[in-house]
Amino acid sequence: MITETQSETDREIVNNAYYDTLESWTDPNVHPVALLRAEGLLKNQWVVDTLRAEKLSPRSILDVGCGGGLLTNFLAQEGYQVTGIDLSEPSLAAAAKMDSTKSVVYRKADAYDLPFNDGEFSVVTCFDFLEHVSDPNRVIQEIMRVLAPGGLFFYHTFNKNWVAHLIAIKGVEWFVKGTPSKLHVIALFIKPKTLHKMLDANSFALLEERGLRPRLGLSFIKMLFTRRIDKNFSFVWTKYKTISYAGLAQKLR
Numbered sequence: 060m061i062t063e064t065q066s067e068t069d070r071e072i073v074n075n076a077y078y079d080t081l082e083s084w085t086d087p088n089v090h091p092v093a094l095l096r097a098e099g100l101l102k103n104q105w106v107v108d109t110l111r112a113e114k115l116s117p118r119s120i121l122d123v124g125c126g127g128g129l130l131t132n133f134l135a136q137e138g139y140q141v142t143g144i145d146l147s148e149p150s151l152a153a154a155a156k157m158d159s160t161k162s163v164v165y166r167k168a169d170a171y172d173l174p175f176n177d178g179e180f181s182v183v184t185c186f187d188f189l190e191h192v193s194d195p196n197r198v199i200q201e202i203m204r205v206l207a208p209g210g211l212f213f214y215h216t217f218n219k220n221w222v223a224h225l226i227a228i229k230g231v232e233w234f235v236k237g238t239p240s241k242l243h244v245i246a247l248f249i250k251p252k253t254l255h256k257m258l259d260a261n262s263f264a265l266l267e268e269r270g271l272r273p274r275l276g277l278s279f280i281k282m283l284f285t286r287r288i289d290k291n292f293s294f295v296w297t298k299y300k301t302i303s304y305a306g307l308a309q310k311l312r
């Protein structure tokens with residue numbers, strides 16, 4: 060009898076198949092990915108600034124659900140030794156193509172079953188990912204396993220409430236050209252307090268958490284009328300975690 064894996068079951072819930080259709084993660088006409096790129100500008104710099112402020116030069120970083128390598132390649136350019144895993148082969152190929160350092164190790168792997176030894180990484184990043192799996196606790200368990208004691212876990216995901224549903228799901232479907240159905244589903248969004256319980260149960264201490272929202276400027280208004288994400292579209296940090304939030308946790312032991 061053939062049994063479905065958890066990640067195959069996830070594909071029936073959320074549109075993870077979409078990422079297999081992406082040959083390029085830098086095409087300005089692929090607007091849902093342009094949105095991810097705009098978000099990445101803020102989050103990627105935050106990771107590097109945090110590592111530098113803590114005077115950390117991590118041995119190795121693992122990017123879980125790296126997609127087209129928006130963060131992975133950025134970290135490699137900043138001089139870090141990075142591994143990116145994802146289930147989408149076309150996305151991994153696009154990521155490798157854009158790796159100007161040619162140093163990133165890209166590997167097809169399932170976040171539920173990471174093909175690495177215990178304690179192999181000093182930092183794990185996981186952006187726009189936990190809302191793509193139906194068992195985030197199992198993924199966090201795996202992340203905890205592959206992190207060295209004292210290792211850092213950077214994450215970004217979406218809050219679960221009607222505002223996030225309206226803006227991050229419905230708003231994106233209405234106002235961002237080319238958004239496929241079920242790109243995100245409210246059932247997989249996670250309330251911060253639910254995530255905190257998972258972190259706590261997996262021996263992580265929460266160090267910091269902050270909210271994220273689009274900047275309400277000209278590019279935002281243009282999007283409402285054209286359904287296009289232009290190159291100046293940007294995100295800003297906010298103390299409100301209503302729509303989405305990014306955090307940093309440390310493995311205790």
Ligand SMILES: C[S@@+](CC[C@H](N)C(=O)[O-])C[C@H]1O[C@@H](n2cnc3c(N)ncnc32)[C@H](O)[C@@H]1O
Pocket residue numbers: 066069075078095099123124125126127128129130144145146147150168169170171185186187188191192
């Ligand atoms: C929204 S994208 C995020 C990509 C990247 N982290 C970023 O922020 O640009 C989600 C990614 O998760 C991948 N994915 C979904 N389920 C996965 C799993 N179980 N294991 C590994 N990757 C998975 C998808 O293929 C997709 O590339």
